[in-house]
Structures are given as structure tokens and as C-alpha cells.
Amino acid sequence: GPVPGRRVLLTGASGGVGHYVTELAAAAGAQVTAVTRDAERGARLAGLGAAEIVHDVADARGPYDVVLESTGGRALPLALARLARRGTLIWFGQASRTPVTLDFFDFFSGPESAVIRHFHYLDADSRLDDDLAALVRLTDEGRLHPEIGRVTDWADTATTLTDLRDRRIRGKAVLTLS
Ligand SMILES: NC(=O)c1ccc[n+]([C@@H]2O[C@H](COP(=O)([O-])OP(=O)(O)OC[C@H]3O[C@@H](n4cnc5c(N)ncnc54)[C@H](OP(=O)(O)O)[C@@H]3O)[C@@H](O)[C@H]2O)c1
Incomplete structure (x- = not known):
């Protein structure tokens, strides 16, 4: 509300x-x-x-x-x-x-x-795709600023999850596909 x-x-x-x-x-x-x-x-x-x-x-x-x-x-x-x-x-x-x-x-x-x-x-009552689209739009418009604590290769998924769990990454971790 x-x-x-x-x-x-x-x-x-x-x-x-x-x-x-x-x-x-x-x-x-x-x-x-x-x-x-x-x-x-x-x-x-x-x-x-x-x-x-x-x-x-x-x-x-x-x-x-x-x-x-x-x-x-x-x-x-x-x-x-x-x-x-x-x-x-x-x-x-x-x-x-x-x-x-x-x-x-x-x-x-x-x-x-x-x-x-x-x-x-x-x-949730709202549609997930609508919510995600709103986040993308706000980011695109410069009104939402994702905090990305790590960008790394998809092969590092396991260590990245461990580091998220142990509070060694701030904000989001992004995994890339090479
Ligand atoms: N209900 C849903 O629909 C929904 C959707 C997405 C996520 N979630 C849940 O919401 C939570 C947050 O998601 P997220 O993606 O933001 O996770 P996240 O990036 O891992 O953030 C969790 C935060 O909680 C704090 N924390 C971690 N371990 C803690 C501990 N032992 N004691 C006190 N604080 C601790 C840490 O903040 P500090 O180190 O700064 O204290 C950490 O940054 C997770 O539990 C996730 O499973 C729920």
C-alpha cells in the first residue's frame, strides 16, 4: 500500500x-x-x-x-x-x-x-513478470540502482552461493555465460 x-x-x-x-x-x-x-x-x-x-x-x-x-x-x-x-x-x-x-x-x-x-x-497477487518488467523499466530510466557486489563466470556458482550465504557479497551477484 x-x-x-x-x-x-x-x-x-x-x-x-x-x-x-x-x-x-x-x-x-x-x-x-x-x-x-x-x-x-x-x-x-x-x-x-x-x-x-x-x-x-x-x-x-x-x-x-x-x-x-x-x-x-x-x-x-x-x-x-x-x-x-x-x-x-x-x-x-x-x-x-x-x-x-x-x-x-x-x-x-x-x-x-x-x-x-x-x-x-x-x-503474490501481482504477476511476477509485471513486477520484473517494472524493475527493469525503473533501472533503465535511472530511477533504480542495482547494487552488484560481484560479477563472475557461471562456473563459479558454487563459491558465489557460499559467499552470499556467508555475507561476503554486498547486494547482487551476477553470473555470466561465456
Ligand atoms: N519471500 C520471498 O518471496 C523472497 C524473495 C526473495 C528472497 N527472499 C529471502 O529474503 C532474504 C533476503 O534475500 P536476498 O536475496 O537479499 O539475500 P542476501 O543477498 O543473501 O541478503 C541477506 C541479508 O541478510 C543479512 N544476513 C545474512 N545472514 C544473517 C544472519 N546470520 N543474521 C542476521 N542477518 C543476516 C545480511 O545482511 P548484513 O550482513 O548486512 O547484516 C544479508 O545481506 C533471504 O532469506 C531470501 O531467501 C524471499
């Missing part, structure tokens, strides 16, 4: 998705707080429009209208606690590969009646 003036908290912001979300949400008028491990991984985020960058979700002040969470583990409950009453947390990943533990009673200290919405693009 419309986001002008809304406060958005985004975890995993230095990833392939995170850079896009930061730029798209900021351009649409949201006030984005981006969570990324360190300054080097977050180097592009301010330039893409993030109003604030923190290096631990525990340091995000809130309250936020919307949380976009994709790291799991301890991050989701901490992010949820920073959500405004009746806010929305979009849960779209678990990059840490650590499941989440929630306590019903934590909701009473802030995010009362909040919504946790599971999101998976294959189940």
Missing part, C-alpha cells in the same frame, strides 16, 4: 533484496531505517535514501509502521517489539537459517494487535 511518511524498518538491508527495498520505499516517501551488519556493508544505503542506518536491530528506536523482516533468529522478535500498535510485519525470509521464537505477551508492550504477514512472491 501507500507509504509516504510511514516509518519502515528493514532488516538484512545490505542484501540483494534490501538495496532494492530501500531505494523503492524511500522514493515512494517512506522513512526507512536500514539494519545492516556494519558500515562497509551499508555503504550504499544512505545514497539510496535510507534515513537511518543501524548495525543491530536492537539499536533501532521505533516505533515503526511497517517492518520488513528476512533474517529470522533473534531479529524478528526484536523488530516486532519496535512495531507500532496495529502495525504490520512482513516476514519474507530467514537468512540466518535460525527459526524464530515469539512470546504472546511481548505484544502487550507495543505491537498490540499487530499483523504478521508471511510473504512469498510465488504466492
Whole structure:
């Protein structure tokens, strides 16, 4: 929905998705707080429009209208606690590969009646090809700036995936066909 003036908290912001979300949400008028491990991984985020960058979700002040969470583990409950009453947390990943533990009673200290919405693009209402076409058009028009942390040959797929998983690549990895 419309986001002008809304406060958005985004975890995993230095990833392939995170850079896009930061730029798209900021351009649409949201006030984005981006969570990324360190300054080097977050180097592009301010330039893409993030109003604030923190290096631990525990340091995000809130309250936020919307949380976009994709790291799991301890991050989701901490992010949820920073959500405004009746806010929305979009849960779209678990990059840490650590499941989440929630306590019903934590909701009473802030995010009362909040919504946790599971999101998976294959189940989205919109058409995937339309969404991809929009991203290509925005990039072509110079309004979206993909962050490409590595360009390498397709033969390097295995090491590239390992490096993505171990947070050694910022943004996207591009594999080329020689
Ligand atoms: N639901 C969907 O439709 C959908 C679509 C695409 C992707 N996803 C999921 O969304 C997530 C992000 O995708 P992506 O392509 O942007 O992945 P990515 O490029 O690997 O980015 C993930 C980010 O999460 C953070 N992270 C990684 N390991 C972490 C850990 N152990 N603890 C805390 N933070 C950690 C890292 O940021 P820092 O190092 O800066 O903290 C990293 O940049 C993934 O889990 C992916 O599977 C879901």
C-alpha cells in the first residue's frame, strides 16, 4: 500500500533484496531505517535514501509502521517489539537459517494487535513478470540502482552461493555465460 511518511524498518538491508527495498520505499516517501551488519556493508544505503542506518536491530528506536523482516533468529522478535500498535510485519525470509521464537505477551508492550504477514512472491497477487518488467523499466530510466557486489563466470556458482550465504557479497551477484 501507500507509504509516504510511514516509518519502515528493514532488516538484512545490505542484501540483494534490501538495496532494492530501500531505494523503492524511500522514493515512494517512506522513512526507512536500514539494519545492516556494519558500515562497509551499508555503504550504499544512505545514497539510496535510507534515513537511518543501524548495525543491530536492537539499536533501532521505533516505533515503526511497517517492518520488513528476512533474517529470522533473534531479529524478528526484536523488530516486532519496535512495531507500532496495529502495525504490520512482513516476514519474507530467514537468512540466518535460525527459526524464530515469539512470546504472546511481548505484544502487550507495543505491537498490540499487530499483523504478521508471511510473504512469498510465488504466492503474490501481482504477476511476477509485471513486477520484473517494472524493475527493469525503473533501472533503465535511472530511477533504480542495482547494487552488484560481484560479477563472475557461471562456473563459479558454487563459491558465489557460499559467499552470499556467508555475507561476503554486498547486494547482487551476477553470473555470466561465456
Ligand atoms: N519471500 C520471498 O518471496 C523472497 C524473495 C526473495 C528472497 N527472499 C529471502 O529474503 C532474504 C533476503 O534475500 P536476498 O536475496 O537479499 O539475500 P542476501 O543477498 O543473501 O541478503 C541477506 C541479508 O541478510 C543479512 N544476513 C545474512 N545472514 C544473517 C544472519 N546470520 N543474521 C542476521 N542477518 C543476516 C545480511 O545482511 P548484513 O550482513 O548486512 O547484516 C544479508 O545481506 C533471504 O532469506 C531470501 O531467501 C524471499
